[in-house]
Amino acid sequence: MLKISDKENFDLNQISLTGMRAILLLGLLVKAPRTLEEIRSIFQEFEIMDETASDDILRIDINTLRTMGCEISRADIKTGFRYTLTKHPFQLNLTSEEVNVLKKVYKRVKDSANIKMLIQYDELFKKIANFVSDETIKEEIYGILALKNYHVDLVNELLQDCKENNVLKLVYKNPDTKEESEKEIYALRLVYQNDKVYLYGYDYNKQESVVLNVKRIKSILSRILNKGDIEVKSVCVKFFLKNFGITEADECETIMEKREDGFIIEGKYHTEFIAIQRILSFGANCTVLEPSDFRDKIIQKLKDMRKIYND
Numbered sequence: 001m002l003k004i005s006d007k008e009n010f011d012l013n014q015i016s017l018t019g020m021r022a023i024l025l026l027g028l029l030v031k032a033p034r035t036l037e038e039i040r041s042i043f044q045e046f047e048i049m050d051e052t053a054s055d056d057i058l059r060i061d062i063n064t065l066r067t068m069g070c071e072i073s074r075a076d077i078k079t080g081f082r083y084t085l086t087k088h089p090f091q092l093n094l095t096s097e098e099v100n101v102l103k104k105v106y107k108r109v110k111d112s113a114n115i116k117m118l119i120q121y122d123e124l125f126k127k128i129a130n131f132v133s134d135e136t137i138k139e140e141i142y143g144i145l146a147l148k149n150y151h152v153d154l155v156n157e158l159l160q161d162c163k164e165n166n167v168l169k170l171v172y173k174n175p176d177t178k179e180e181s182e183k184e185i186y187a188l189r190l191v192y193q194n195d196k197v198y199l200y201g202y203d204y205n206k207q208e209s210v211v212l213n214v215k216r217i218k219s220i221l222s223r224i225l226n227k228g229d230i231e232v233k234s235v236c237v238k239f240f241l242k243n244f245g246i247t248e249a250d251e252c253e254t255i256m257e258k259r260e261d262g263f264i265i266e267g268k269y270h271t272e273f274i275a276i277q278r279i280l281s282f283g284a285n286c287t288v289l290e291p292s293d294f295r296d297k298i299i300q301k302l303k304d305m306r307k308i309y310n311d
Contacts, residue, residue: 029085091133234268
């Protein structure tokens with residue numbers, strides 16, 4: 001942003017003041033629609049317009065931008081008497097091919113990114129989209145956003161809740177019954193997986209670890225500091241894995257031993273369901289070592305799946 005001018009140290013003639021106002025006005029309108037009163041107030045704050053100056057000067061500045069190729073709407077009752085910048089010659093000209101390249105690169109990044117980083121990327125892409133002239137290309141960029149179907153304010157709030165381990169009293173829509181119910185959840189971690197955002201927590205009523213789809217959280221009724229130390233037990237699984245790169249490990253997995261033909265890995269998963277999903281995702285490359293009861297469940301799951309496909 002421009003610094004406030006010092007008229008005692010600089011010779012601000014009419015030409016330089018007009019130029020400074022034009023640059024500042026463009027920046028203001030890019031950010032948001034403005035009324036003449038709002039523009040005047042900011043110009044006076046930066047000391048590039050006197051209090052006694054006429055509004056005609058502001059209208060001349062607006063017309064100057066129009067002469068430069070900017071499209072600025074009229075300020076009337078429909079716009080709340082605000083001038084809106086709809087197009088300007090400084091916009092980006094991207095092609096669909098370039099957006100597709102961006103999409104492919106971002107897909108590789110987002111699969112291993114945390115929620116905080118995804119929010120930052122979404123903000124970056126939104127800023128890029130704001131400077132794109134073609135509406136179709138703009139929509140293609142918005143389509144890249146990982147969190148496009150989420151209320152980012154809620155995601156940010158949940159991130160803070162997990163950081164502070166708050167207890168949330170919330171309304172949740174159950175995916176099975178389609179009914180809404182109140183839950184009391186100890187917030188632990190926010191995770192992005194399979195293009196969805198999940199809240200890992202502990203359900204005080206059920207006395208068990210749970211995973212909630214953030215899109216099914218209808219409202220948060222209250223949030224308080226955690227009720228004290230609780231023991232959230234992870235599902236610990238040790239397994240052997242072939243054809244595995246170190247960079248492919250989740251943050252809950254630790255490589256215990258490297259062998260010639262693979263790795264011994266210990267994973268600590270939030271729920272048994274997540275553990276089973278993760279192990280099955282490795283296919284024939286994975287052998288569960290312990291615990292034995294979990295190994296038996298995997299074997300039974302494979303038998304059930306085989307039976308379904310054979311039928």
